[in-house]
Structure formats: C-alpha cells, structure tokens
Amino acid sequence: MSQASAALPIASGRETAREVWRLSRGHRLRLATVGVLGIVSTAVNVIPPVIIGFLVDRVRAGTADLGTVAMVTAAMVGSAALGAAGTAMTIVLATRVYHTILAGLREQLVSRAMTLPQHLVERAGTGDLISRTSDDVTAVADAAPSVIPALTVTAFTIVVSLGGLAALEWPYAVAFAVVLPVYVLVMRWYLRIGPRVYGAERAAMSARAQQILESQRGYATVLGLGLTEQRHRSVLAASWGVAVWTLRARAVGVMLNLRLNFGECLSLATVLVVGFVLIDADVSTVGAATAAMLLVLRLLGPINELVFVVDDLQSALASLSRMIGVVTIPEEAGEPSATVDAGVAVRLNGVAFRYGDGPRLFDNLTLDIPTGQRTAVVGASGAGKTTLAAVIAGIHLPEDGTVAQPGRTTLITQETHVFVGTLRDNLTLGAPTAGDDDVHAALDATGAAGLLDLLPDGLNTIVGTGGHPLTDAQAQQLALTRLLLADPELAILDEATAEAGSTHAGLLDRAADAVLHGRTGLVIAHRLSQAATCDRIVVMEQGRIIESGTHNELVAAGGVYGGLWSAWEAGRSTNNTVIDKQENKEF
Incomplete structure (x- = not known):
C-alpha cells in the first residue's frame, strides 16, 4: 500500500465549506454585523477622493475660498476618523469570530484524533496526524492577521469603491472594468498551481514529521544497531523535500507579484487615457478625473492585497482541508463487526x-x-x-x-x-x-x-x-x-x-x-x-x-508445548542451581 493511499483523508472544497458553515452556527449574527460594519466604514473612506476632486474643480473655477478648504479638511478628517474606527471594529469582531470558530474546530480535531481507530493511524503514520494537529493548526491560526482584513475590509473596499467610481463618472468605471479580466486571468493561473504546490508542501511536512518521530521513538534501536547515519540521511532527505516544495511555493508567490504589477500599470494607464479623452472632449472635468484616479489608486491596493492574501489563504485552506479531513472521518470507519454466540x-x-x-x-x-x-x-x-x-x-x-x-x-x-x-x-x-x-x-x-x-x-x-x-x-x-x-x-x-x-x-x-x-x-x-x-x-x-x-493437557500430549515446557523447567532448574551455588560460596 502506498503512503499516499494510506494517508488520512483530506476534505474536498465542498466538504470544507460545509463543515465551516456548520461550525459558524451561533456566530452568524456577529458575521452579519461584520458585513454591515465593513460596508459602512469603507463607504465613509470613499469620501476623501470625491472631496479632493470637488476641491480641484473649485480651485480651477476660482471659487475656492477658506471656507471651502475648511469644509474639505473637516470632511477628510471626519471620514478618516470614522473609517478607521469602523475598520478597527470590523477587524476586531471578525478576528474574535474567526478564532472562536477555529478553537471549536481545534477541539473537534483533537477529540476525533484521540478516538480514531488505531489501525488508521498506524497505516497513515503518526507523523501525518501530528502534522495535522500542529503544523496545520498553526498555519490556519497564523493566517488570521492577513486573511481577516482582506476578507472583510478589503473586499468591502473594492465593492464600495467600484460603486463610487461608477456613480462619479461611468466611463471611468468601464475603463477600469476592461482591465479586470487581467486580474481574473492571474487568479485562474494561480488557483491552478497554488493549491497543488501548497498541498504537496503540507504532505512533505507530514513525511518529515514521521521521519523525525520514528527516529525519536527508536532512539535506543538506532544507537544499538549503529543506524545514526542512516536515520540522519532519512530525516535530511525528508527535510529537503519540505525545502524544495517551500521554494516552489515562494517562486509561485514571486510570479504572482510580477503579474499583479503588470495589471496595476495597465489599470492606471487605461484610466489616464480615458480621462484625457473625456477632458479633451469637455465631457469630464480635471476634478472628476482626479477623483477617478484616486479611487483607482485606492482600488489597486485592496485588489493586490486580496490577490496576495489568496496566497496565504490557499496555504491556510490546504491545512484547513487536512484538519477537517480528520474531523469528518466517520465514527464507524474501519471498525470491524461480527456476531458471536452467548458466552x-x-x-x-x-x-x-x-x-x-x-x-x-x-x-x-x-x-x-x-x-x-x-x-x-x-x-x-x-x-x-x-x-x-x-x-x-x-x-x-x-x-x-x-x-x-x-x-x-x-x-x-x-x-x-x-x-x-x-x-x-x-x-x-x-x-x-x-x-x-x-x-x-x-x-x-x-x-x-x-x-x-x-x-x-x-x-x-x-x-x-x-x-x-x-x-x-x-x-x-x-x-x-x-x-x-x-x-x-x-x-x-x-x-x-x-x-x-x-x-x-x-x-x-x-x-x-x-x-x-x-x-x-x-x-x-x-x-x-x-x-x-x-x-x-x-x-x-x-x-x-x-x-x-490446558497446561496439563498440552504437557501430557508431549507436543510442541510439552517440549517448550520441558526446556523451560530444565532452564529454571539450572538457574536455581547456579543461584544456590553462588549463595553457598558467598556464605
């Protein structure tokens, strides 16, 4: 049986989503509150680009005065304060919900791991189970600082900013929308490669944990048989396997960054060209173009952050699927059953x-x-x-x-x-x-x-x-x-x-x-x-x-057990004689 087929199961995307949804029971009202707070706080943060565009138009028209500047400044300070407060509350509440759900999953994981049929653990190797209850739990927990802001504030920022851009000047929204397929293609490329690489990295970590665990458990045997160098090579090979897949994962991240830089350059250039054409045709104003560019710049950061966080998210999801794969193992999996007579x-x-x-x-x-x-x-x-x-x-x-x-x-x-x-x-x-x-x-x-x-x-x-x-x-x-x-x-x-x-x-x-x-x-x-x-x-x-x-029946039969018993009796008699002689000599 191959190691891959013997490994503990890994939950599919649908199974993972279903289990996460089940774990969210009792927290869904707070999740809805997170959504409302996120939309409100990001909507407030759209005010600065729009108010700056308003100021630019007033300056060009010569109608700006001290009152206009004071109003713009007050609006920007107020929106910044409200937006920061809303964003902080959104992240804090989302983090508390995230870690509460994760804690529940961790408890279920440990509970199920302790009751798994031992034949499943023995067949898969205890290193696989240890990796899932340590490395994978750590990966999911460590993803929180980057994943939570991206999936809450960042996602809301993208939606609200696109809506603001469309409300300001729809041609700018269309110009930016034309570039969005570039990001879609980047994500398709990444999702085709990223999950496989991260899944292989996690599997390599399990193999390394198994080699280390076997070396520790068999320490006396390793020393007794002179297997130190052999075990060292086995652990080293498993560690290099992890290093190779980790480097591949980092390479995927670098290639993702290059593609995002191209998308960012293309987005800015497209909006600038559209702005030039609209202003030249006297259809738009410099203030509107300025506001559009600021909104696009505001969009690019969250979009890049969201794409980048998908990198962390894929790693976390790979670990999450491995954790849920253990949690959802049926209780009766592999347990033998048979009928017996009374007595x-x-x-x-x-x-x-x-x-x-x-x-x-x-x-x-x-x-x-x-x-x-x-x-x-x-x-x-x-x-x-x-x-x-x-x-x-x-x-x-x-x-x-x-x-x-x-x-x-x-x-x-x-x-x-x-x-x-x-x-x-x-x-x-x-x-x-x-x-x-x-x-x-x-x-x-x-x-x-x-x-x-x-x-x-x-x-x-x-x-x-x-x-x-x-x-x-x-x-x-x-x-x-x-x-x-x-x-x-x-x-x-x-x-x-x-x-x-x-x-x-x-x-x-x-x-x-x-x-x-x-x-x-x-x-x-x-x-x-x-x-x-x-x-x-x-x-x-x-x-x-x-x-x-019975003992007497087997001894009387003179078979294999009878021979073993005779040898045992003779050996015990010899040992007793040696002990008696030693005691007499000492006496």
Whole structure:
C-alpha cells in the first residue's frame, strides 16, 4: 500500500465549506454585523477622493475660498476618523469570530484524533496526524492577521469603491472594468498551481514529521544497531523535500507579484487615457478625473492585497482541508463487526492479515475465547503472537474474515508510556470519575501501594518527562493499575510484565493476576510460568494455531508445548542451581 493511499483523508472544497458553515452556527449574527460594519466604514473612506476632486474643480473655477478648504479638511478628517474606527471594529469582531470558530474546530480535531481507530493511524503514520494537529493548526491560526482584513475590509473596499467610481463618472468605471479580466486571468493561473504546490508542501511536512518521530521513538534501536547515519540521511532527505516544495511555493508567490504589477500599470494607464479623452472632449472635468484616479489608486491596493492574501489563504485552506479531513472521518470507519454466540467474548472467523504488500501472516485463522476465560498465547519469536493481540484489539484490520470483541477492550504492551502529570492523572486516564479511594484500592489490588511511599507527594507527585522518574517495573505497575481502574471487559496483556530482569517478575505477575481476575483475558506470555496459570493455552507457529488446551493437557500430549515446557523447567532448574551455588560460596 502506498503512503499516499494510506494517508488520512483530506476534505474536498465542498466538504470544507460545509463543515465551516456548520461550525459558524451561533456566530452568524456577529458575521452579519461584520458585513454591515465593513460596508459602512469603507463607504465613509470613499469620501476623501470625491472631496479632493470637488476641491480641484473649485480651485480651477476660482471659487475656492477658506471656507471651502475648511469644509474639505473637516470632511477628510471626519471620514478618516470614522473609517478607521469602523475598520478597527470590523477587524476586531471578525478576528474574535474567526478564532472562536477555529478553537471549536481545534477541539473537534483533537477529540476525533484521540478516538480514531488505531489501525488508521498506524497505516497513515503518526507523523501525518501530528502534522495535522500542529503544523496545520498553526498555519490556519497564523493566517488570521492577513486573511481577516482582506476578507472583510478589503473586499468591502473594492465593492464600495467600484460603486463610487461608477456613480462619479461611468466611463471611468468601464475603463477600469476592461482591465479586470487581467486580474481574473492571474487568479485562474494561480488557483491552478497554488493549491497543488501548497498541498504537496503540507504532505512533505507530514513525511518529515514521521521521519523525525520514528527516529525519536527508536532512539535506543538506532544507537544499538549503529543506524545514526542512516536515520540522519532519512530525516535530511525528508527535510529537503519540505525545502524544495517551500521554494516552489515562494517562486509561485514571486510570479504572482510580477503579474499583479503588470495589471496595476495597465489599470492606471487605461484610466489616464480615458480621462484625457473625456477632458479633451469637455465631457469630464480635471476634478472628476482626479477623483477617478484616486479611487483607482485606492482600488489597486485592496485588489493586490486580496490577490496576495489568496496566497496565504490557499496555504491556510490546504491545512484547513487536512484538519477537517480528520474531523469528518466517520465514527464507524474501519471498525470491524461480527456476531458471536452467548458466552463467547472474542471470535476470529477465517481471519487473514498481512503487513502492507508482504506475505500473509494469518490465513483463515479461527479462534473463540469464552467470556471470563484467561487464554495464554505462546510460541517462538515471529510466530504472530503480538500481531494476533493487535488484530483482536482492533489496531489492525483483517484482510479477510471477521473479528468480534467486547466494546470495552484494553491492550497493554511492554512499552508503557508515563504521561506528564500527577500520578493520579496517569492512573485515572481510563476512569476519569474514579476517586482517591478507588485509586488506593486498585493500587492495593495490584500490589503497588508501596509505590506511594517512594514518591514525595503521593498521588500528587508529578511523573513523566521532567517529573519524578519511575523505574521500568514501577511504570508497568502503573499501567496495570490504570487498566484495573478502567475495568475493561477484555484485557489483553502483550508482554505487559516483561520488565528487564527477574527481581520484580513475581510482583508483576501477581499484579497481572489481579487485573485479569473476573474478566476475559488474553496473555501474550513471555514466560511459560505465566501460561501455566491460564485456563487455556494456544500455541502459535508461523501464524497458525497448532495446539490448544490446558497446561496439563498440552504437557501430557508431549507436543510442541510439552517440549517448550520441558526446556523451560530444565532452564529454571539450572538457574536455581547456579543461584544456590553462588549463595553457598558467598556464605
């Protein structure tokens, strides 16, 4: 599967407009007020060019006096003050509405991102999602200072100024209208190229974020395998990809500027020629021509600003479409469904699965797990145990077949994450309504109550990055206690007690027993002693289930599990003998 096809969806223009319109609900009265204020303030700003034209005609006719100058000055000062106040109010109100709507969209984006089916995120790459919730949100927010004035005051200025020009002398309006197709052609050219370039730039940013994230997550592996230079080249290549598309975007902006300069020159020349012809024919006056030129000059600035802001707007819209693409992912997207009989918690029926375009890891895999049963999965490395856990948890979707599991299913792996915050916040992530009594009871049940005595502020201790450090065993205790508080119907432990060394193995195993008590459990066992305590053991080999039964049944059968158990017993006996000899020697 290609990266493009695996990426999270991008909303179409129609979908984006529909979602923005929906988000504007409750703010439309203020948006209407913005429109009224914008029209009034820009209409006031048309007064100076007209009054200057009036003054020019009075001066040429010799009828201007001190009173005329005072009247013109007062009108210009008054219109400037009113126009500035109206413009400021329009921008402030528009900005507040804009950021309120953006805040609502941001909240929806984060909320939907946190509930996306994990298989969608895994397939697209977490870098894509991170880029949409960071780079794209920033791009839309940063567009406000330029986009808001252009889409409010500037747009109104263009409309009102054109109306004033037509009311003053319609030939001037016609002359300017003849040049407008130049701007239309410029916009058509830009809209054909700009969105594609900015969309590619955003996609390149997602790819870069993915490379950086993978390097950070796999830091220990990178160092251990000597992959520093390889990862450096991968990040560098992704960064150059962003640089290339950014340079192309800037080049498009420069070419846009050149075309606008040509349109500006053509507009002024056309109006000047028309003014000369009209004055020569004694159809217009110098004052009217002056007012027309001032109105055109007043128009050119907003028109250029509006065209330029389209550059920022395209970048913002590219990001907005990516944000809304996540928000509008259907809740049921990709979620598997199947029917099960009463008393069956998990059912895999004819499941086939592969990673990307690789070979099938599972083919026609069938498995039922009765409600309340604790099932262990064992097998050699690469047998498909972790993949099976991920398929049952819904992280990976089957290529064929169906998977049914309880609505409340929780998966814990060996890679436990401690979030920045208090210990209480970390423990109650899956049970936000749990009180301190519930937290203490869960800690007691998992044997982790002693952890509080080691922390300076008990449940209020800040843990995670920059906080009080936790050992691997303590982090796994935290994860198991968190699961117990979440109280899922199905608990999947994928080597969730595989803390390095054996010092805390017994403590973690007892914690796992407490978590699985009274609920359906699936244990990916890394120690056969864990499997032996389960109600049922499933043995996997090369993606197939080759044995299934209780511990005693499988040992008595003398099959693959029986051989594994014998080897495990022999190894444990040898280790105990070595420990005893060491202790006698020390004694």
